[in-house]
Amino acid sequence: MTQIATAKRSRAITTEEVLLILCHSVCEVLGNAGNDKITYSPMVQKINKTCLRPDIGCFVLFDGGFSGLVIINFTAESAMEIYRKYLLSMGMPENELAQFHTSDEVGNVMGEIMNQIVGDFTNKVRHQLKTSITQSQPKMMAINKQVQISVNTALDQPQSRRVTFSTEKHNIFYLELSMDKTEFIKLHDFDESELEDPDDILAESGNDAYSGNDNSGGGQGDDHDDLMKDLGI
Numbered sequence: 001m002t003q004i005a006t007a008k009r010s011r012a013i014t015t016e017e018v019l020l021i022l023c024h025s026v027c028e029v030l031g032n033a034g035n036d037k038i039t040y041s042p043m044v045q046k047i048n049k050t051c052l053r054p055d056i057g058c059f060v061l062f063d064g065g066f067s068g069l070v071i072i073n074f075t076a077e078s079a080m081e082i083y084r085k086y087l088l089s090m091g092m093p094e095n096e097l098a099q100f101h102t103s104d105e106v107g108n109v110m111g112e113i114m115n116q117i118v119g120d121f122t123n124k125v126r127h128q129l130k131t132s133i134t135q136s137q138p139k140m141m142a143i144n145k146q147v148q149i150s151v152n153t154a155l156d157q158p159q160s161r162r163v164t165f166s167t168e169k170h171n172i173f174y175l176e177l178s179m180d181k182t183e184f185i186k187l188h189d190f191d192e193s194e195l196e197d198p199d200d201i202l203a204e205s206g207n208d209a210y211s212g213n214d215n216s217g218g219g220q221g222d223d224h225d226d227l228m229k230d231l232g233i
Contacts, residue, residue, distance in 0.1 A: 023163060045162040051176070060118045062133045068180065075171060081167050107140050156180045
């Protein structure tokens with residue numbers, strides 16, 4: 001995991017650093033979904049409003065330590081490339097893949113990827129910024145015209161940003177973030193050790209449980225014999 005570059009140089013973490021965490025989540029989740037050559041522009045746009053745009057728009061609301069909205073707008077080409085690589089990486093035969101971005105299957109896959117991205121983002125926020133946010137269920141729609149969307153709660157001086165992403169085949173999609181204007185100010189140094197992978201934790205727990213069963217087999221037998229003896233059986 002890439003740590004916040006400015007955290008050791010500055011005590012204030014602003015909207016741009018939060019946006020950077022989100023960009024890392026996009027790249028990591030898509031990389032794990034078979035799209036390992038996703039890149040994003042080093043330039044970020046300040047925008048006045050967030051919109052769902054053609055051809056597929058996905059959005060998620062989050063709330064907690066700070067509130068906001070995440071939108072990812074995919075072109076038909078970028079959505080189909082990401083969708084195809086994701087399912088092919090999972091072993092899906094190519095002849096069973098959907099052919100059009102308007103297919104329900106494409107929408108379901110993009111919605112699941114969006115859910116994973118924001119889930120990874122909230123986990124990183126909890127770990128790096130020591131605050132907690134919760135996300136809503138992602139919503140996805142295939143659209144042919146621009147639709148303005150805003151957070152259904154009052155934001156404290158809302159700030160909106162847009163970042164351009166590019167796939168391996170140079171298809172474009174856009175990430176938009178709208179959130180409270182806020183700064184996280186580090187009061188004292190704290191451990192910024194690498195964020196643990198949930199899959200590794202589950203695997204380790206499984207191994208421990210397996211080892212525990214092997215080691216405790218004899219003890220359980222002795223306890224059973226003692227219980228039977230106490231009962232006079």
